[in-house]
Amino acid sequence: MTSFRTDQAGEDIVVVRIEGRLNMVAAPELRDIIAQAVASGRRRVAVDLAGVEFMDSSGLGALIASLKTARQAGGDLRIAAVSEQVALVLQLSNLDRILKPYPDADAAFAE
Amino acid sequence: MSARGSRSYTGESAENRRLLLLRIWITLTLILGLNYVVWRWLASVNWNTWWISIPLVVAETYSIVDLGLFGMTVWRSRQRAEPPAAPPGLTVDVYITTYNEPPELVLATARAAREIRYPHQTWILDDGDRDALRAASAELGVGYVTRGEEWTGKPRHAKAGNLNNALMQTTGEFILVLDADMVPDPAILDRTLGYFAADERLALVQTPQYFTNVPDSDPLGSQAPLFYGPIQEGKDGWGSAFFCGSNAVLRREALMGLGIMGYVTATERAVTEGLQTARGIVRRAVRRASQPVEREALALTSAAINDALASIGNGEPIGEVTYHLRTRITELSRTIVAGDLVQISADLDELGFSDHGVAVQAREVVASLASDELSPLNALDAVRRTLDALDIGRSDEAQALLPMATISVTEDMATAMRLHASGWKSVYHNEVLADGLAPEGLDAALTQRLRWAQGTVQVLLKENPLFLRGLSLPQRLMYFSTMWSYVSGFATVVYLIAPVLFLVFGVLPVNSYAAPFFLRFLPFMIANQLLFVIASRGLPTWRGQQYTLALFPLWIQACVSAAANVFGGVPLNFAVTPKVGTSSRRWDLRRIRWQIVTAVVLVAAVIAGLVRLLLQGAEAVGTLVNIGWVGFDLVALSVLVGAVRYRGYATEEEEER
Numbered sequence: 001m002t003s004f005r006t007d008q009a010g011e012d013i014v015v016v017r018i019e020g021r022l023n024m025v026a027a028p029e030l031r032d033i034i035a036q037a038v039a040s041g042r043r044r045v046a047v048d049l050a051g052v053e054f055m056d057s058s059g060l061g062a063l064i065a066s067l068k069t070a071r072q073a074g075g076d077l078r079i080a081a082v083s084e085q086v087a088l089v090l091q092l093s094n095l096d097r098i099l100k101p102y103p104d105a106d107a108a109f110a111e
Numbered sequence: 112m113s114a115r116g117s118r119s120y121t122g123e124s125a126e127n128r129r130l131l132l133l134r135i136w137i138t139l140t141l142i143l144g145l146n147y148v149v150w151r152w153l154a155s156v157n158w159n160t161w162w163i164s165i166p167l168v169v170a171e172t173y174s175i176v177d178l179g180l181f182g183m184t185v186w187r188s189r190q191r192a193e194p195p196a197a198p199p200g201l202t203v204d205v206y207i208t209t210y211n212e213p214p215e216l217v218l219a220t221a222r223a224a225r226e227i228r229y230p231h232q233t234w235i236l237d238d239g240d241r242d243a244l245r246a247a248s249a250e251l252g253v254g255y256v257t258r259g260e261e262w263t264g265k266p267r268h269a270k271a272g273n274l275n276n277a278l279m280q281t282t283g284e285f286i287l288v289l290d291a292d293m294v295p296d297p298a299i300l301d302r303t304l305g306y307f308a309a310d311e312r313l314a315l316v317q318t319p320q321y322f323t324n325v326p327d328s329d330p331l332g333s334q335a336p337l338f339y340g341p342i343q344e345g346k347d348g349w350g351s352a353f354f355c356g357s358n359a360v361l362r363r364e365a366l367m368g369l370g371i372m373g374y375v376t377a378t379e380r381a382v383t384e385g386l387q388t389a390r391g392i393v394r395r396a397v398r399r400a401s402q403p404v405e406r407e408a409l410a411l412t413s414a415a416i417n418d419a420l421a422s423i424g425n426g427e428p429i430g431e432v433t434y435h436l437r438t439r440i441t442e443l444s445r446t447i448v449a450g451d452l453v454q455i456s457a458d459l460d461e462l463g464f465s466d467h468g469v470a471v472q473a474r475e476v477v478a479s480l481a482s483d484e485l486s487p488l489n490a491l492d493a494v495r496r497t498l499d500a501l502d503i504g505r506s507d508e509a510q511a512l513l514p515m516a517t518i519s520v521t522e523d524m525a526t527a528m529r530l531h532a533s534g535w536k537s538v539y540h541n542e543v544l545a546d547g548l549a550p551e552g553l554d555a556a557l558t559q560r561l562r563w564a565q566g567t568v569q570v571l572l573k574e575n576p577l578f579l580r581g582l583s584l585p586q587r588l589m590y591f592s593t594m595w596s597y598v599s600g601f602a603t604v605v606y607l608i609a610p611v612l613f614l615v616f617g618v619l620p621v622n623s624y625a626a627p628f629f630l631r632f633l634p635f636m637i638a639n640q641l642l643f644v645i646a647s648r649g650l651p652t653w654r655g656q657q658y659t660l661a662l663f664p665l666w667i668q669a670c671v672s673a674a675a676n677v678f679g680g681v682p683l684n685f686a687v688t689p690k691v692g693t694s695s696r697r698w699d700l701r702r703i704r705w706q707i708v709t710a711v712v713l714v715a716a717v718i719a720g721l722v723r724l725l726l727q728g729a730e731a732v733g734t735l736v737n738i739g740w741v742g743f744d745l746v747a748l749s750v751l752v753g754a755v756r757y758r759g760y761a762t763e764e765e766e767e768r
Contacts, residue, residue, distance in 0.1 A: 023490035024405060025402060025405055026490075056448075056485055057448040058404075058451050061458075065455075065458055067458070088485075098459070
């Protein structure tokens with residue numbers, strides 16, 4: 001089973017840590033969690049993927065959908081600490097040009 | 112070689128004359144036998160004592176059927192003429208199988224095998240994995256084969272496994288199998304390979320197993336002149352000469368064919384069972400699924416599995432069915448990926464990334480994200496298991512191909528039966544071409560015979576020749592005949608009890624022991640004994656007859672333990688027959704305790720019978736018939752006296768000197 005943890009990291013920043021597989025079954029939950037966070041005003045979302053050993057196209061879809069949600073609210077979504085497999089999926093789908101991985105969640109909104 | 116009396120072929124016309132006489136005698140004996148047993152059923156069963164009368168008449172019927180099968184066998188016991196010459200250029204592997212025999216014994220055989228004249232490669236198949244033997248093989252210049260890593264934790268299948276392991280490591284077109292103690296004649300291949308060249312559907316040439324460490328009196332009944340003579344020749348005549356595990360040449364192609372067929376059958380079963388399990392898992396997962404997309408994917412998987420099972424049921428090739436199922440699951444995966452990518456693409460459009468040239472919906476993107484490793488369906492455990500069920504690598508066995516049958520501890524019989532069922536032929540070449548060693552102690556001899564009997568009954572219970580597809584009717588009966596003979600223990604018990612009941616208690620299972628009985632019984636009995644004499648061409652068969660009766664507890668033990676093994680999974684405690692150092696220094700009576708009890712009871716019964724005759728005026732003729740009967744039983748059992756006193760061949764020779 002996949003588990004999610006959200007931590008407030010600043011006034012409008014939230015860090016979502018995912019543990020497990022970001023797949024077809026887990027994707028809808030991720031979307032909901034981020035949508036809620038954005039709705040409550042935390043428009044800048046850092047997704048920590050350090051604990052994700054596997055991501056499929058549905059997981060990728062959830063990240064892009066969440067990116068849209070954050071942008072439309074005037075914020076952004078950034079990903080951090082991707083594993084080799086996640087990097088591969090990003091690369092295969094050419095989305096590494098849109099979702100640039102950061103080394104860790106702190107670095108995502110450090111500027 | 113002819114000194115051993117193994118080849119008495121004197122020409123076609125002499126054989127024809129001998130067979131004519133034999134067939135007339137078989138017919139006569141069977142008519143007399145039927146005349147007797149029909150009279151027994153219809154006119155002479157004493158129904159007042161049905162509890163012994165019925166078992167007795169059933170036992171007698173068993174014996175008549177046994178005789179009928181024997182008659183059928185030797186009906187065609189024609190000796191073969193000279194074998195065709197072996198053509199040059201065939202490739203042959205000589206396998207010497209060993210497990211725990213002393214290295215000197217194995218090496219003596221290997222040395223002789225190396226001297227076989229026809230070009231060949233000799234291999235020692237050491238299931239004991241002994242370093243000394245490995246080194247000695249290298250020194251001798253013969254190959255050495257033992258089991259590899261892949262066998263760890265997998266069923267080893269005893270000698271069959273040893274042979275199967277070697278079959279995958281050598282390449283000869285033909286394989287001569289020798290037990291560790293079977294020293295081959297240099298001509299063994301020259302005398303046998305010609306048959307294969309003459310018939311490309313020939314899979315097996317079996318030669319006799321002859322033992323040199325057995326005195327003429329053969330106290331342990333080691334030689335099997337009747338089996339390695341008229342019986343094998345007769346089976347040969349009916350197209351079903353048996354494989355007896357050693358001194359036989361086999362065609363690799365035939366064995367591999369069996370291996371492949373077995374693999375296909377096992378795979379079909381594994382895939383079918385795997386898919387049935389997966390279907391159950393998928394159905395339960397559908398009910399528990401939380402996401403609509405998950406539910407839909409599972410429902411589609413379930414439908415695909417159903418179709419696959421239906422296709423297997425329709426006899427479509429497993430390879431195609433599994434390929435098709437995989438394709439459908441991949442397509443399903445692509446549909447999901449494509450759906451995700453459409454959504455991603457739409458999201459990106461809305462975010463204004465469309466002019467960044469990100470073509471997320473490209474076909475190769477779909478394909479790579481839908482690959483086995485990345486597929487969204489990996490989320491569904493149930494689907495993963497479905498795909499696992501399609502693993503057709505036979506991972507429960509060390510080898511995917513098992514040419515030698517592994518269903519029985521007598522892999523030879525089971526393998527030959529499957530060869531015959533697949534249309535391969537066999538030849539029995541009755542010429543001693545290897546000298547073997549028989550067990551020299553009663554204990555070892557009994558262990559060996561127990562194993563043969565257990566193995567045979569295992570085959571009967573697992574692959575009954577009467578129903579095995581592909582065998583001809585005579586082949587079915589030839590295999591069944593051997594199995595039938597191993598059930599004799601139960602009949603013997605009845606034969607032993609019946610006269611005791613009469614002599615001690617006056618219980619009469621037969622209505623009359625008067626003229627009508629003698630008129631039917633005696634001619635049959637005499638014809639029966641003469642049939643053995645004629646069929647065996649004067650070879651000694653009395654030892655065999657004695658042991659058939661005397662070992663009745665062993666035959667019963669074999670039937671019971673084999674049934675417990677096949678139906679209850681109880682292990683057989685299969686022991687490799689020790690060949691040397693088996694002679695006994697003391698009287699070992701434990702293994703023949705039932706026979707001792709029987710002999711005591713029989714002697715007591717004779718005394719009781721005489722007392723009743725002389726003092727109580729019991730029926731004289733009946734008493735004498737039954738005393739004669741008991742006398743016969745005691746003479747048969749007496750074979751064990753010589754057996755327990757036997758101290759081995761060397762000792763015997765010394766005493767003679």
